[in-house]
Amino acid sequence: MTTQTGTPRDPESRGLRLTPALLSLTVVSGLIDAVSYLGLGHVFTANMTGNVVVLGFAAAGAPGFSVPHTLTSLCCFLAGAVTGGRIAVRFGDGSRRNWARGTFAAEAVLTAACAAVAFAAPGATATAYTLIAVTAFAMGLRNATVRRLGVADLTTTVLTMTLTGLAADSRLGGGAGHNSPRRTGSVLAMLAGALLGAWLVLHHGLAIPLLIAALGPATLAVTASGLE
Numbered sequence: 669m670t671t672q673t674g675t676p677r678d679p680e681s682r683g684l685r686l687t688p689a690l691l692s693l694t695v696v697s698g699l700i701d702a703v704s705y706l707g708l709g710h711v712f713t714a715n716m717t718g719n720v721v722v723l724g725f726a727a728a729g730a731p732g733f734s735v736p737h738t739l740t741s742l743c744c745f746l747a748g749a750v751t752g753g754r755i756a757v758r759f760g761d762g763s764r765r766n767w768a769r770g771t772f773a774a775e776a777v778l779t780a781a782c783a784a785v786a787f788a789a790p791g792a793t794a795t796a797y798t799l800i801a802v803t804a805f806a807m808g809l810r811n812a813t814v815r816r817l818g819v820a821d822l823t824t825t826v827l828t829m830t831l832t833g834l835a836a837d838s839r840l841g842g843g844a845g846h847n848s849p850r851r852t853g854s855v856l857a858m859l860a861g862a863l864l865g866a867w868l869v870l871h872h873g874l875a876i877p878l879l880i881a882a883l884g885p886a887t888l889a890v891t892a893s894g895l896e
Contacts, residue, residue, distance in 0.1 A: 680894035690822040698861020713804040748808025765894030771813040776886035778806040786875035
């Protein structure tokens with residue numbers, strides 16, 4: 669394919685750029701953590717920083733927290749990250765577009781499978797462990813990919829350093845504030861996903877927010893480009 673000037677068009681540029689794509693996935697992270705924390709026994713499956721803290725709470729015997737749930741999430745997230753790392757080594761030097769799309773497709777399939785399980789057997793103990801394990805694996809897979817893509821200020825799951833940078837590099841903090849729009853967008857995206865996810869969990873159970881969470885990466889699997 670060529671541009672209007674007759675020069676070949678970079679195949680990597682076709683589709684939605686990675687910055688808005690990763691902002692969309694940040695919304696999905698808010699949805700996923702709303703499902704896991706509110707619906708699966710106070711455990712995170714996207715935000716592992718919070719999960720380490722939760723594990724400490726559970727180990728100390730704080731009511732409402734579960735060591736098995738939290739360890740399941742941590743171990744499956746790490747397994748997903750290992751898988752994502754190996755995929756990055758295998759495909760990371762090729763087309764970023766195809767590699768990113770493949771990862772987004774895998775996340776969509778895994779999250780959709782969780783939605784199907786939640787529809788079929790809501791409230792079962794096996795369902796809770798399945799949802800924790802599979803969503804955590806999917807988030808680990810995604811995080812390994814996002815880390816390798818290296819889009820600044822868009823981790824899609826962790827906001828501590830984003831908020832630190834937003835404050836420290838702002839004009840108020842003596843900086844230029846150049847990345848403030850992207851950082852602000854990341855924070856707002858996570859907040860929007862958590863708000864929507866919490867409302868859906870409280871009023872409609874776990875299956876619907878999981879299904880919506882699957883639609884985001886499914887759409888990106890056919891629309892994302894390889895360029896920031």
